[in-house]
Amino acid sequence: MSAGDACMVAFQSDVGDSGAVCVRGGGTRWEVGGGPDGAREVSAPVGIVALDPAEMTVMVGAGTALSDLAGELVIHGLEVGMKGPSGATVGGVLMVGRSAMRRRRVGTIADVLLQADCVGADGVAFTAGGPTVKNVTGYDLCRLLVGSLGTLALVGRVILRTRPVPARSLWLVGEAEPERVLDATYRPSCVLWDGVRTSVLLEGHGEDVDETAGRLALLGLTATEPPVLPPGRGRWTGRLPSGGVLEVGSGVVHQADDGGPPTVPDGVRRLAGRMRASFDPSGRLNPGRDPYRVAA
Amino acid sequence: MRRMSGRTRDPLLSALISALDAQRVQTGDGARRLYSRDASVIRGGRVGVVCFPETTEEVSACVVAALAHGRDFVARGAGTGLAGGAVPCDEPVMVVLTRMDRILEVDVSRRLAWVEPGVVNLDLSRHLSGTGLHFAPDPSSQQSCTIGGNVANNSGGPHCLLYGVTSAHVLAVEVVLPDGEVVVLGEEEGDSVGYDLRGAFVGGEGTLGIATRICVRLTEDPPDVATLLLDFMSVGAAAETVSAIIAAGMIPAALEMMDQRVVEAVEPFVNAGYPTDAAAVLIVELDGQPSGVADEIRQIKELARVHGARSVRVAAEEGERERIWKGRKSAFGAIAVIKPDYYLNDTVIPRTKLAEVVQRIYEIVEEQDLIVMNVFHAGDGNLHPLLLFDAREAGVMERVLAAGEEIVRVSVAAGGVLSGEHGIGLEKKRFMSLQFSPADLEAQQRLRSAFDPVGRANPAKVLPTGASCGHVTSLGRLPDGAWV
Known part of the structure; x- marks a missing residue:
């Protein structure tokens, strides 16, 4: 299935206007927020529809594997600020809504989505956002969709912002306080802290990366392989759990098991409830999932 | 028994005065006129009453009072908006936030600050001088516009090409919802818990509630x-x-x-x-x-x-x-020597279409026998054609509006959008259906309704609903320090 207009029509038809339904992507984070309670599974269109390097945007079917998209983009020296497990789809990663570890450089995942072609709970197709890199026309539905676990609308096709791939990337690690590492660097792409050691990802012009690495060597940091992080996630509460690694500035702790979901104030829950009911009054989209039942 | 004055007999006024105080609830003609306009060319209706709250609780009380007495409310910062977003329609309660102008907290190590909505954009970066940090959104009105207004309009500026518009710099926001309830949307750190309601709120043009405290991301000064x-x-x-x-x-x-x-x-x-x-x-x-x-x-x-x-x-x-x-x-201080009046547009096009669309704009303007100046954010395709004219010329208004409409149509036809940073307000809502289908607009209405089920927050703005208000009867004279 390619992601052209005909496939979007087919996707709309698959979603239909009645019965519990969900989109299955790569299934790599299928249990996030709870399973979809036996909802009928449909697939989103697959394939790159339009890639214009001079425009720095790409239109792609939500069912496309993120690795396939990345493989095509890198040929043009481009990337998208998204990361997912092996096999994850573009739509799945957007719906789970976790920002990439390199968010300090590439921005949050919400900054990536420019336009989304969706099918609503009533079976009607609609478009959120717009195709340009700058746009304040109407309400920002795209941001609302990112991280919504498919509970507001089902996304079939998207336009994403692309970015140039950095010329050089270098991980360093050493026993230094993360604050000192931050003070010695300019906009590092990622800073990790395991309670003893700080790892930092430097990206950019080769000479700038080398110059910064030289400064960090004085703090005892040396080049290393990209870190392998524990599989679970929790939210930073000011204390690092045993074996945990803090993604400094992101609020995320990589740890052995997922932490519990954070407490959500009643007023926010009520607003979220109104939002879900407004988009899906009959509760047919991903009925068992709750975006508030997610650790981080 | 002493007769009650007209002011206190009005139950809405009584409620507002008891929530604030008499000095901060104004109904005089001067105040009502002054707060009936923003920096746009749009004239709407009249303000009912002007309030100057100083705390979140007072903002909430203004909203609750408006609601209880069947009135709309409109939030307003410095009034530098260019799309009529803060222009009143049906005698609303105008909630002016300029007295809430404190920088509450700056956390240099975590690179964030909490500010009140009335803090002037440039004042925050000035306050940060010496810390090695700044607030990145830099609209050309930054010496006047407020951060609350930036949040409402998801404002841009020249340096947003690299750093992103306001939404990328707002981590969390305390909001008085349209029913008066106070919530905090977003997190100081990390992705949103649940729906990104913060992201939905930013750019809401005052139709989703009123921001009363804003947690902004601070950006490192480049070496x-x-x-x-x-x-x-x-x-x-x-x-x-x-x-x-x-x-x-x-x-x-x-x-x-x-x-x-x-x-x-x-x-x-x-x-x-x-x-x-x-x-x-x-x-x-x-x-x-x-x-x-x-x-x-x-x-x-x-x-x-x-x-x-x-x-x-x-x-x-x-x-x-x-x-x-x-x-x-400061380009626009110089304009008055050419013509006394102006109309500024704001559209975005794919940047690869810049040459052809700018050429088309020159043709459109020539067809209407007008003058255009182009100064714009080329890097993200954000056009700002500025039409210059003398409103004393008979029939010129129609030609200006015709040219403005054609520029919007050409931009959308080129694969662009209605607005890159000024917002929709009253000015562009009639064009929304050029870019969006009825189903697209209905989805946007669903978002709005979740925040404001009763439709009292700055109604008649953004979406082309049945309610109408605002018209361009007389385009504005160039104010001092106009900007794009």
Whole structure:
């Protein structure tokens, strides 16, 4: 299935206007927020529809594997600020809504989505956002969709912002306080802290990366392989759990098991409830999932 | 028994006065007139009553009072909006937030600050001087506009090309919802818990509630900055250079274009050394670490040469850099010498279409026998055609509006959008159906209804619903310090 207009029509038809339904992507984070309670599974269109390097945007079917998209983009020296497990789809990663570890450089995942072609709970197709890199026309539905676990609308096709791939990337690690590492660097792409050691990802012009690495060597940091992080996630509460690694500035702790979901104030829950009911009054989209039942 | 005055007999006024105090609830003609306008060309209705709350609780009380007495409410910052977003329609309660102007907390190590909505944009960056941090969104009105207004409009500015518009710099926001309830949306750190309601709220143009405290992301000052001035003998060559720079994998901090008419008007005021015989100039700002900046200067010089630039000037020192920017940011003080009135538009197009759309704008304006000045954020395709005219000329208004509408149509037809940073407000809601289908608009209404089920928060704005208000009967005279 390619992601052209005909496939979007087919996707709309698959979603239909009645019965519990969900989109299955790569299934790599299928249990996030709870399973979809036996909802009928449909697939989103697959394939790159339009890639214009001079425009720095790409239109792609939500069912496309993120690795396939990345493989095509890198040929043009481009990337998208998204990361997912092996096999994850573009739509799945957007719906789970976790920002990439390199968010300090590439921005949050919400900054990536420019336009989304969706099918609503009533079976009607609609478009959120717009195709340009700058746009304040109407309400920002795209941001609302990112991280919504498919509970507001089902996304079939998207336009994403692309970015140039950095010329050089270098991980360093050493026993230094993360604050000192931050003070010695300019906009590092990622800073990790395991309670003893700080790892930092430097990206950019080769000479700038080398110059910064030289400064960090004085703090005892040396080049290393990209870190392998524990599989679970929790939210930073000011204390690092045993074996945990803090993604400094992101609020995320990589740890052995997922932490519990954070407490959500009643007023926010009520607003979220109104939002879900407004988009899906009959509760047919991903009925068992709750975006508030997610650790981080 | 003493008779109650007219002021206190009105139950809405009584409620507002008891929540605030008599001095901060104004109903005089002067206040009602003053707060009936913003910096746009739109005239709407009249303000019912003007309130000046100083706390979140007082904002909530204003909202609750308006609701209890069947009135709409409209939030307002400095009134620098250009789309009529803060223009009143049906005698609403106007909630003016300029007294809530405290910087509450700056956390340098975590690179964030909590501010009240009435803090002026530039005042925050001035306050941060010496910390190595700044607030990145820099609308040209930044010496007047408030951060609350920036949140409402998801404001941009020249440096948003690299750093992103306001939404990318708002981590969390305390909001008085349209039913008076106070919630905090977003997190100081990390992705949103559940729905990104913060992201949905930013850019809501006052229709989703009122921001009362805002947690903003602070951006590190770059270690190196270079400002380049490129001049061209044709707008097309300048536009092609813009596309070439982006296609080469560079994202400058800013990439601005000014056409000859702007340059001619501005140069006598700022003496920046702009070439007044050039058809267009580009201001390119590069920032980051020194080797990367030096390499990009080299690449841009080469691209400029290939695309026919007459010269590339790299500002040698800070004073020269400031003069180049002063011409860009204060361009509009110089306009009044050409014509007394103006109408400023704001659309976005794919940046690869810059040359053809800008050419089409010149044709549209010529067809309507008007004058246009183009000074805009070329790097992200955000056009700001400024139509100049003399409102005393009979029939000129119709020609101005016709040209404005055609520019919007051409932009959308080129694959663009209605607004890049000014918002929809009253000005552009009639064009929403050019860009969006009925189903698209209904989805947007679903978002709005979740925040405001009863429709009292700044109604008649953004979506082209049945309610109408606002008309362009007399386009504005150029105010002091107008901006784009």
